[in-house]
Amino acid sequence: MEGKIVKATIITIGDELLIGQVIDTNSAWIAKKLNEAGIWLHRRVSIGDVKEQITETLKEESKHTDIIIITGGLGPTADDITKPVLCEYFGGKLVIDNKVLKHIQSIFEKRKLPFTERNAKQAELPDVCTVLHNPVGTAPGMLFEKNNKLYFSLPGVPMEMQVIMEDHVLPILKKKTTDSVILHRTLVTSGIGESFLADLIQDWEETLPDYIKLAYLPSFGLIRLRLTGKHRDEQILEKELSDNFRTLKELVKDYLIIEEDLTLPEYISKIMKDRNITLGTVESCTGGNIARSITVLPGASAFYMGSVIAYDNKVKTEILGVKSTTLQSHGAVSEATVQEMVSGGLRSLKTDYIIATTGIMGPDGGSAEKPVGTVWIGIGNHRKMISKKYNFPYNREKNILMVTNTALNMLRKMILEEES
Amino acid sequence: MEGKIVKATIITIGDELLIGQVIDTNSAWIAKKLNEAGIWLHRRVSIGDVKEQITETLKEESKHTDIIIITGGLGPTADDITKPVLCEYFGGKLVIDNKVLKHIQSIFEKRKLPFTERNAKQAELPDVCTVLHNPVGTAPGMLFEKNNKLYFSLPGVPMEMQVIMEDHVLPILKKKTTDSVILHRTLVTSGIGESFLADLIQDWEETLPDYIKLAYLPSFGLIRLRLTGKHRDEQILEKELSDNFRTLKELVKDYLIIEEDLTLPEYISKIMKDRNITLGTVESCTGGNIARSITVLPGASAFYMGSVIAYDNKVKTEILGVKSTTLQSHGAVSEATVQEMVSGGLRSLKTDYIIATTGIMGPDGGSAEKPVGTVWIGIGNHRKMISKKYNFPYNREKNILMVTNTALNMLRKMILEEES
Numbered sequence: 001m002e003g004k005i006v007k008a009t010i011i012t013i014g015d016e017l018l019i020g021q022v023i024d025t026n027s028a029w030i031a032k033k034l035n036e037a038g039i040w041l042h043r044r045v046s047i048g049d050v051k052e053q054i055t056e057t058l059k060e061e062s063k064h065t066d067i068i069i070i071t072g073g074l075g076p077t078a079d080d081i082t083k084p085v086l087c088e089y090f091g092g093k094l095v096i097d098n099k100v101l102k103h104i105q106s107i108f109e110k111r112k113l114p115f116t117e118r119n120a121k122q123a124e125l126p127d128v129c130t131v132l133h134n135p136v137g138t139a140p141g142m143l144f145e146k147n148n149k150l151y152f153s154l155p156g157v158p159m160e161m162q163v164i165m166e167d168h169v170l171p172i173l174k175k176k177t178t179d180s181v182i183l184h185r186t187l188v189t190s191g192i193g194e195s196f197l198a199d200l201i202q203d204w205e206e207t208l209p210d211y212i213k214l215a216y217l218p219s220f221g222l223i224r225l226r227l228t229g230k231h232r233d234e235q236i237l238e239k240e241l242s243d244n245f246r247t248l249k250e251l252v253k254d255y256l257i258i259e260e261d262l263t264l265p266e267y268i269s270k271i272m273k274d275r276n277i278t279l280g281t282v283e284s285c286t287g288g289n290i291a292r293s294i295t296v297l298p299g300a301s302a303f304y305m306g307s308v309i310a311y312d313n314k315v316k317t318e319i320l321g322v323k324s325t326t327l328q329s330h331g332a333v334s335e336a337t338v339q340e341m342v343s344g345g346l347r348s349l350k351t352d353y354i355i356a357t358t359g360i361m362g363p364d365g366g367s368a369e370k371p372v373g374t375v376w377i378g379i380g381n382h383r384k385m386i387s388k389k390y391n392f393p394y395n396r397e398k399n400i401l402m403v404t405n406t407a408l409n410m411l412r413k414m415i416l417e418e419e420s
Numbered sequence: 421m422e423g424k425i426v427k428a429t430i431i432t433i434g435d436e437l438l439i440g441q442v443i444d445t446n447s448a449w450i451a452k453k454l455n456e457a458g459i460w461l462h463r464r465v466s467i468g469d470v471k472e473q474i475t476e477t478l479k480e481e482s483k484h485t486d487i488i489i490i491t492g493g494l495g496p497t498a499d500d501i502t503k504p505v506l507c508e509y510f511g512g513k514l515v516i517d518n519k520v521l522k523h524i525q526s527i528f529e530k531r532k533l534p535f536t537e538r539n540a541k542q543a544e545l546p547d548v549c550t551v552l553h554n555p556v557g558t559a560p561g562m563l564f565e566k567n568n569k570l571y572f573s574l575p576g577v578p579m580e581m582q583v584i585m586e587d588h589v590l591p592i593l594k595k596k597t598t599d600s601v602i603l604h605r606t607l608v609t610s611g612i613g614e615s616f617l618a619d620l621i622q623d624w625e626e627t628l629p630d631y632i633k634l635a636y637l638p639s640f641g642l643i644r645l646r647l648t649g650k651h652r653d654e655q656i657l658e659k660e661l662s663d664n665f666r667t668l669k670e671l672v673k674d675y676l677i678i679e680e681d682l683t684l685p686e687y688i689s690k691i692m693k694d695r696n697i698t699l700g701t702v703e704s705c706t707g708g709n710i711a712r713s714i715t716v717l718p719g720a721s722a723f724y725m726g727s728v729i730a731y732d733n734k735v736k737t738e739i740l741g742v743k744s745t746t747l748q749s750h751g752a753v754s755e756a757t758v759q760e761m762v763s764g765g766l767r768s769l770k771t772d773y774i775i776a777t778t779g780i781m782g783p784d785g786g787s788a789e790k791p792v793g794t795v796w797i798g799i800g801n802h803r804k805m806i807s808k809k810y811n812f813p814y815n816r817e818k819n820i821l822m823v824t825n826t827a828l829n830m831l832r833k834m835i836l837e838e839e840s
Contacts, residue, residue, distance in 0.1 A: 035440060045465050159818065195539055296709070298783050309711050314725070396716070
């Protein structure tokens, strides 16, 4: 395979993917890892737990690709048929692997669970595969080779799939693809639509060499722009990519909010930790989503102190000290209320910065004066307060995500402006 | 197409899907809707913004399927090439559609944005398609017909895709598939692993008629079991499905927590609204995730009052009244602390029930005595308090989701037990 572009296909197996009960996050994770390893993902295919489909898809995809990564269908239940089908496809037979059997038994002992015949069956493996050890679960990965192509079969449980990818699959693949490098440069913009952004950078985009590609990745009011370059010569690529990234930053400078491959919560975490300042949130309409977007990141406790989620007005008055008269005369969704929420948050959570949100996310609760999507966002520290009204035209879930990004971006701006 | 099984394929187009920057949620949404409409999803395929790939995939999938639904690649930017490729594939040419042009212009007027040539281009449509109006965006859907097969092309923005599916695609498809009915029965179990559950119901599962299928859908400590039946005669199907569902419920009764197709937060919402009781949360380690799982549901304000996210110990003592001596002698992750958090929550949020969580989610912060994954969960009302310690062996994100489900399930149990 050396010396040419290495192409891969991901095949995810499971009826649950075809009835829409499960969102496939494995494919995106694998795609990202392959991309980083310089392997071009040709296609992703999802099929059901059906023997004929699995066989047919393997045959078809083998025509176009060098590497096939299969996930799912290795569990102990009756709707999982991947293993016997692969065994037959590659012309082997199932035999007990004693190392795997011992490993499964030790997992059951550790979890103090009885060991059943069904579990023992997971140690039956095709005698034509290389077994890829699964340290965190009972179903091992398998590697098959046929006509100089590699076929990896991995369990569908994300954590187990990820461990086997990192421990076995990626090291094997990296050995096969030493001839070219893939590098990325990423930035994030806010406050500009996709088509305006495209107009702004079109002339420059047309001058890009064919080994550098640009992708637009919009996400709830933000657009991530990503340059991906692939070249045999790392130095040439590095220079060309850096030059073009510099030009791109200059072109979008009025909308540029992050110059690296970080999400907005990750960026907020970084600048707050760097500056040794603390944050609290006072959420009404976002109902904990801002807090969650921050606390899901490792190390959040270094700067994030906590939140008062004041969903009910009583919580606004009693814990945050918002005045009843303010709520009565201006309403819960008003500038006066959001400002008192910020002050109350600074007082009770004792942080350097507070984000506050109050709004109507829908589908009910709107009025002619304050329709669904109306929201007030307030950001403040002990010197300054900023409050802004927005109207988002989306459904409940998307409105909440838009308010979250908008509020975090207001915080980002305020922190940076305080310094200048 | 009448009188036989109607099969569909979903093709999602976009380089962003192949580099792993975006998780494909559209496919799951479409799959669910097709399934409800009695259409069997054959495969899902994701490909890049590459002309040859689009053409080749259309040709290949047409061999196996009656309906092809394409999403993505219709935006105004240069990396979107789906429209011209489809136009060529179906032998048409691009012409301005005046109705669409007016609609796009009106959107730009409403948003007070300048109208550019690039935007006008979105009104250029193949003269061989039926235009499907997009009331919420600028890119309309398109319907092509060839060899008695239907090809729908929809924008990749989830909300726009969903509106066009509901308004146009599903009504058209329903007319084509009047000959069979699809029905589901769903329940949720907790506290039993997939393989044990499979042992428990294997004998019964083998007696299912071939038009009824069982799926296992595990999710963070819970397993959803779903029976799907497809039959021409609704009455026969209804009876057979109900009989089997009754048997299944009896078999899993020790682990059964929900007998309908609701998530745990949806079920909690339902029983709290029915009983007219209120909830507050006091979250440390879950950092707002429990609050968010509830407030993302419409109508949450009817029973959910709010939360104190006590990430920092100062918030625990000052807002919730947890004693400093308790924190010092037992630590923040302890039974004494979680119980004082429950009491503090009942006092300050004034709700009927409180959920409290405190733990170490990782990757850092663990010790020999309290390793990463240690968590105390407390549930209480004014009469009773339950607190329990758990150890979860996962990464930060999964630990948080496991604690969320475990806490909501403890709440469910307590509410139902209080009545009996």
